[in-house]
Amino acid sequence: MQPNGSAAPGSTLVEQVFYEVKKTIVGQDVLLERLVVALLARGHILVEGVPGLAKTLAVKSLAEAIGGQFHRVQFTPDLVPADIVGTRIYHQHSGEFQVSLGPVFTNLLLADEINRAPAKVQSALLEVMQERQVTIGRETHRVPEPFLVMATQNPIESDGTYPLPEAQVDRFMMKVLVGYPSATEEFVVVERALKAAAAIQAIIDPARLVALQQQVDQVYVDPALIEYAVRLTTATRTPALVGLDKLSRYVTYGASPRASINLVLAARALAFLRGRDYAVPQDLTDLALDILRHRLVLSYEALADEVSADAILTEVLLALPVPDIAMQAR
Incomplete structure (x- = not known):
């Protein structure tokens, strides 16, 4: 809802x-x-x-x-x-x-x-x-x-x-x-x-x-949500930052800053589709796998252990606390 x-x-x-x-x-x-x-x-x-x-x-x-x-x-x-x-x-x-x-x-x-x-x-x-x-x-x-x-x-x-x-x-x-x-x-x-x-x-x-598209540009994005997108992208490069040291050997390269930009832009568009003029954390988390999965370069160990990008991202999302943003119309 x-x-x-x-x-x-x-x-x-x-x-x-x-x-x-x-x-x-x-x-x-x-x-x-x-x-x-x-x-x-x-x-x-x-x-x-x-x-x-x-x-x-x-x-x-x-x-x-x-x-x-x-x-x-x-x-x-x-x-x-x-x-x-x-x-x-x-x-x-x-x-x-x-x-x-x-x-x-x-x-x-x-x-x-x-x-x-x-x-x-x-x-x-x-x-x-x-x-x-x-x-x-x-x-x-x-x-x-x-x-x-x-x-x-x-x-x-x-x-x-x-x-x-x-x-x-x-x-x-x-x-x-x-x-x-x-x-x-x-x-x-x-x-x-x-x-x-x-x-x-x-x-x-x-x-x-x-x-x-110009109306979507006016959808409000709280700075805390931008910070959350940056922290999420950073965690894909260094999983140890969110206590996931075990995943470090599976990731050769994490997502680029373009991922952070696209997370926020896509969340803003999804909020518009859902009838709001402001974005909430769920808009971002619902799109996180689609925006990040192709940007991870996995190591040979990940391929050998059959660890997918989606599995790594799911653990990162669970480990990273979601910001508490007041969900109210501006």
Whole structure:
């Protein structure tokens, strides 16, 4: 049950977007919520799950509900950076070069199976994810607003894959693990597949979504909550600070300061979704695993002992006291 607070302007519109997407998506509530949080917080999201879990359909349906452009790029070993960002083309008749923009110039970009392309192709997304722009030749081109990259990767195959560089992984605000649906949800999925797909109406447009992002910027974050985010991130680098000396041998590198920033930004967006104009500790703790799990570099001992990043983070969250913040409307 959420604490009492004034409803954030526009949160009802977001609920309508969820309702519209649910016409085609069964279950996957966590994925959909994280996608909207990333959109409102101007972040990007990495999704890991086996094929057939409606990851692509979720992004496409969300794009239709917000009236935005949607592009899907299937990452393969023969892909080159120009296939992603675009290139300059020489026209013989005019004797001039013209820029042909790539599929990154969209609102929602799905990078399907991103770990199947070489590192130079993966790195082509670095500039556009961080700076929201692409440099082709000597010209810089801005991508449309809002802009979200959702990348997927398959966890069950390793042949022909290229692990994402740490610099690339750190650009993603969240890494969401998608599991199988329940038996009831899967029954509904099969039942819907026997009928024509429901049409999704555009509830908002990209300009309205940008306005919602600006409303999220006004959500209040108590300094104690910022301090808690920093302490949590610091504890992943040095578990001994929270009395977890036994975990130190499992962590080679902890989360970067970008994790602290994203913890607060995402918690602010989640508070907005929950109808508040201020964030509470639960907003942050609910998102902690998704924001931190891909930023931990585990040691060989952790792999040998089958200790996962989620297990380490869960212990850190339990060991770190949650700040006592007055939950009242500002």
